[in-house]
Amino acid sequence: MGTLGLALPWEARILCRQRERETRVEPTEHLAGGQKMASSDLIREDAQLAAACLAGDMSGYERLYAQHGARMKNVARNLLSSTTDAEDAVQETFLKVQRGIASFRGQSSFVTWTYRILINTCHDARRSRMRKKEDTGQESPDSPRPEQRAPAAHPSLRMALERALAALTRHQRDVFLLYEVEGFRHSEIAGMLEITETASKNTLFQAKKNLRGMLEPPRSSAAEAR
């Protein structure tokens, strides 16, 4: 697999950290002031959120937004490569949650269910954007558009990763973004994408393998660097 125009001298650019396994960031953890919540607290909080939203209590939706809004927008932005489209997708997700809360049966957590709606909404938006662009004969929607984002420590690395992600399959991209960027567990991703945990792990492995191939510096230049 070829590179995407940016060969990264990995070790020279970033101080590599050994990723600590099994220390996943909880969905609510870093957004709730970094305090680690116990699993039972998370379940209770999730049930309370669902109950408040089911009752039509606006404060329930406000809490949902306070806890997950920023992350939802980030997920949508990475899936749609557009802040405006991401905001529309988040808004649409909240409306879909409001319309569909009566049909929520608690087979997964409320938050997982919400993210599933968000991801499906993003895919729908992406498809409709693709159709629109096909009709007007514009450029492919998969090509990322440069957009003003929060300053990053390694903007070139992010750009290279964004371009490489666009070349992955939809499933691989979804799993990589949810696991590596958003910090969800495989069990949560399985619920969101309606796949098994094993499939989530395997898809992540394939995604990273492909990314590794795309972002790897050409062997010859790497050898010369040494």
Next chain:
Amino acid sequence: MNVNCQDRDRIFENGTAEQWAALAGHAQQCRACAEETSAWNLLSVAAQEMRDYADDPALWQRIEQRLGEETERKRQRAERWGWLSSWTNVSLGWRTAAAGVLLAALTFATGWILFHGTGEIPADNRARLLKSGALAEVEKTEAAYTQAIDKLALESKVQLDNPANPLLASYREKLLVLDSAISNLREQARLNPSNAHIRRQLLAMYREKQNTLEEVLEEKR
């Protein structure tokens, strides 16, 4: 735990913390595994660059407004169909009975229509209304009658104004009655031009007046 280069991909895919620690130990002696592990972990570090959790209160305001609008729409819909909710307070027995009565009434009505109705407009009723083509034809005939009557009236005017005998006097009386009836029918026809019955009566009156005037002229000869 001992791991080697062949275990690397398996650990990358689904390794436990212990296996990762063993791989790190192995990587200290194996340059290829060190590079691969480092690059693999670097992808996770790079992914953090794609995180942007900046607060966006404006988006919440937008969402809140849309949620409010949706709630209001739901409330209005519920109000519109609210009367149906009282139906749920009625006991199941009464609901079943009412449904039975409704079903029986529907069955009876359907049966009655099937046995008694042909589904067509009765011929009499159809004849009571004139279509535009027939109406034009009738108006043309009426105009022809009027023209002929005016001509005859002019010729018989002298006899009728000064009737020479009782017969002519009675013809004069008859024509006055016919004129009154014609005037009355014309007014009705003006208000209801497609009414075939009125038009038929009017034509009969014209015919009668024409015949009467012809008889007056016959009497003159």
